[in-house]
Amino acid sequence: MSATATMVERPPPRARGWPRRRIVGYALVCLWILFGIGIVSYLVLAWNADFFAKYAPAYLRGLGVTLALVSISMVLGAILSVPVAYGRMSSNRVLSGLAYCYVYFFRGTPLLVQTYLVYYGLGSFRVELQSVGLWDFFKDAFNCGVFAFALNTAAYQAEILRGAIESVPRGQWEGAASLGLHKLQTLRKIILPQALIVALRPYGNELILMVKASAIVAIITVYDLMGNAKLAFANSFDIQAYIWVALVYLVMVEILRHGIEWIERRITIHLKR
Amino acid sequence: MPAQSIWTLLSWGPDGWLDDIAYGALITVALALATLPIGLTIGFFIALAKQSEEPSLRLAANIYTTVFRGLPELVTLFLFFFGMPILLQHLIRYFRPDATIDVNSFVAGMIVLALIFSSYASEVFLSAFRAIPKGQYEGGYAIGLSNWLTMRKVIVPQLLRIAFPGLENCWLSLLKDTSLVSVVGLAETLRNASIAARVTKHAFLFFGVASLVFLGLAVVSSFATSAILRSLGRREAQR
Numbered sequence: 001m002s003a004t005a006t007m008v009e010r011p012p013p014r015a016r017g018w019p020r021r022r023i024v025g026y027a028l029v030c031l032w033i034l035f036g037i038g039i040v041s042y043l044v045l046a047w048n049a050d051f052f053a054k055y056a057p058a059y060l061r062g063l064g065v066t067l068a069l070v071s072i073s074m075v076l077g078a079i080l081s082v083p084v085a086y087g088r089m090s091s092n093r094v095l096s097g098l099a100y101c102y103v104y105f106f107r108g109t110p111l112l113v114q115t116y117l118v119y120y121g122l123g124s125f126r127v128e129l130q131s132v133g134l135w136d137f138f139k140d141a142f143n144c145g146v147f148a149f150a151l152n153t154a155a156y157q158a159e160i161l162r163g164a165i166e167s168v169p170r171g172q173w174e175g176a177a178s179l180g181l182h183k184l185q186t187l188r189k190i191i192l193p194q195a196l197i198v199a200l201r202p203y204g205n206e207l208i209l210m211v212k213a214s215a216i217v218a219i220i221t222v223y224d225l226m227g228n229a230k231l232a233f234a235n236s237f238d239i240q241a242y243i244w245v246a247l248v249y250l251v252m253v254e255i256l257r258h259g260i261e262w263i264e265r266r267i268t269i270h271l272k273r
Numbered sequence: 274m275p276a277q278s279i280w281t282l283l284s285w286g287p288d289g290w291l292d293d294i295a296y297g298a299l300i301t302v303a304l305a306l307a308t309l310p311i312g313l314t315i316g317f318f319i320a321l322a323k324q325s326e327e328p329s330l331r332l333a334a335n336i337y338t339t340v341f342r343g344l345p346e347l348v349t350l351f352l353f354f355f356g357m358p359i360l361l362q363h364l365i366r367y368f369r370p371d372a373t374i375d376v377n378s379f380v381a382g383m384i385v386l387a388l389i390f391s392s393y394a395s396e397v398f399l400s401a402f403r404a405i406p407k408g409q410y411e412g413g414y415a416i417g418l419s420n421w422l423t424m425r426k427v428i429v430p431q432l433l434r435i436a437f438p439g440l441e442n443c444w445l446s447l448l449k450d451t452s453l454v455s456v457v458g459l460a461e462t463l464r465n466a467s468i469a470a471r472v473t474k475h476a477f478l479f480f481g482v483a484s485l486v487f488l489g490l491a492v493v494s495s496f497a498t499s500a501i502l503r504s505l506g507r508r509e510a511q512r
Contacts, residue, residue, distance in 0.1 A: 025322070025329030032336050108445075108491040109484040110452035113463055117484060120470060121477035215345035219456055226347060239356045246348050253343040 039243065046240050055232045055241070062228035063248065065142070069217060069224060070210050073146050077153035084158035089165070099158070106155035112216050114152055119144040119220045145217040149210065156206050164199035165191060197267060204260030208253055215249070225249070282473055283482070290469040290479065297465035298486045304382055304451045304461065309444065311387040316394030323395065324402050334395070341392035346453055349389065354381045354457045382454030390447050397439030401432045434505050441498045448490055462486050 087099030106114065122129065122138050129135040137143050168191050176186035218227035229245035232238070285291045322334035341349065354376055361374045405428060413423030455464035466483035470476040 019327075021325055021327045021330055025325070025327045025331075025333060028322075028333035029329045032333055105484075105488065109487045110449040110463070112452045112455075113480060113484045113487060116463070116467065117477065117480040120467070121480045124475060124477040212343075212345040215347040216453070218347070226345070229348075230351075233351075233355065239352075239359055242348065242352045242355065246344055246352055249345055249348055250340065250343045254339070257343075 043240060043243065046238070048238070048240075051232075051236060051238060051240070055228065058223075058228045058232070059225065059244065059248070062223055062225040065222065065224040066211070066214050066226075069142065069145055069149065069222070070207070070214050073149035073153055074207060074210060076146070076150035077157050080150060080154035081157035081161055084154055085161040085165070088158060088162050103155045103158060106152050107159075111148070111152050111213050112219070115145060115148040115216060115220055118148040141217070141220050141222045145214075145220060145222050149214070149217075153206060153210055156209075157203070160199050160202040160206065161195075163202070164195035167198045168194045197271075200264055200267070201260070204256070204264075207260075208256050211252060211256065212249070279475065279478055282469075282475060282478065290465075290473070293465045293469060294462060294479075294482060294486065297460060297462040298490070300379075300459065300461040301448070301451050301486075302490065304379060304386070304454065304459070305444075305448050308383050308386040308390060308447060308451075311383070312390030312394055312443075312447070313440075315387060315391035317398055319391060319395035320398030320402060323399050338392040338395055341388045346385070346389055346450055347456070350382070350385045350453055350457060353385050354378065357381065378454060378457045378459040381457065382451070382459055386447060386450055386454070389450065390443055393446070394440060394443050397436050397443060398432065400439070401436035402428075404435050405431055437498075437502060437505065441494075444494060444498075445491060448494065449487065452487070 084099050084102055087095045088103065090096050090099075118138070119141060122144070126135060129138060138147070172190055172194065173186060176190045181189070214224060215226040217224055218230050221227070223231065225245055225248060229241050232241035281288050283289055283291050285295075319334045319337055322330040323338075325331060344352075358374045358376050362372075365372050365374065409427055409431065410423055413427040418426065451461060452463045455461055455467070458464070462483050466479045470479040473479070
């Protein structure tokens, strides 16, 4: 082996002194530190035991509502996404057209509009809904939120599922067929285990997006985390109502993000060399 | 109130609401278009900072994206819309004690959407930066271009082409996020539709129209982006 082949590419030595980018970088980091200190000192100075005693339990209850809303609609959306993904992949024109329209509608319009369409819009069909007995369900803002969110996330999850299943090479299907497995068995034992590894990250992103989007149910009078913050702000005109809620959301999203990264590292261990 | 047919409700003019909704759609488009250049510029510089060798620059940029991608859009909007006047009031009180500050909802929406858009766009730019081989920079330096000229003449044209599909997604979600600004009172599509819904009690109709407006905007922008992508591809082929 020649000497050149064993040469290792080292990272370049760190620049010495104070180049311009270092000055800018330090300045920006200082700005963030000042910002952080500002927020913390504001929260300390504006510390109001009454405010905390009054609204902290409400925030906790709101957190519970947010988590319930997100988890129920994620699960319902996952169930609903299976037929939609099936339709998207089907060779039947009508079926795939319908599934395409569903996905296009729910991905092309804002979630806020969809929520309004369910919560306010279905009120236009009150008589009809009452006669079917569904009005009691749609009267409640939380149920409407879950309904709209489940439909919305089903469209996104269907695309994730479809992308993941299509990412598995065709040979896997053919190999399974040549072993005599039928389609469902192939899907369950061969395709899904490979597809779900691909799908984990998009699913995680979708979960994070749902947690963030769940704040908008506060507008249709659901007292989730954001709804309680709105209430606290309306009663006290104290901006710390929103600062606290922002911190809670930030912590929640960061925990989710790192959790998903950890799971991904764990389940892809066998793929790494 | 006499029962109006939905066609009168949807007509143009004093009886109908179509003109209000069309005006709202104009505001929606204006807000998204006004946000786009600011968001792209900030996003580009954030991406530049993220791939710099200087750790402090990377840290500052990562804090930025963590914060603005982690906060719900609505929380950012409310924090800004309600918090900024208070902050400015405190600052301005040193100079003019009697001044009051009002934040325009268009401007507040523009700033907040630009913050959010830029943090997502920076990720797109970053992965595009990583797709450009190092030899492109070295080639630029080798023929005597300065840092800035290499960036402008060699890197950015390739960067835009690689980043374009990702940026298209960012643009679509920006278009959808504009509907949130209706909550702080900007008279855009959704707000005008909900006023119409409240006055006429035809909620399903008007929210349906609003969703069609957003769908239409998405369709138009997908036509526009595919035209741009074709022209970019043609320029690529001419090389």
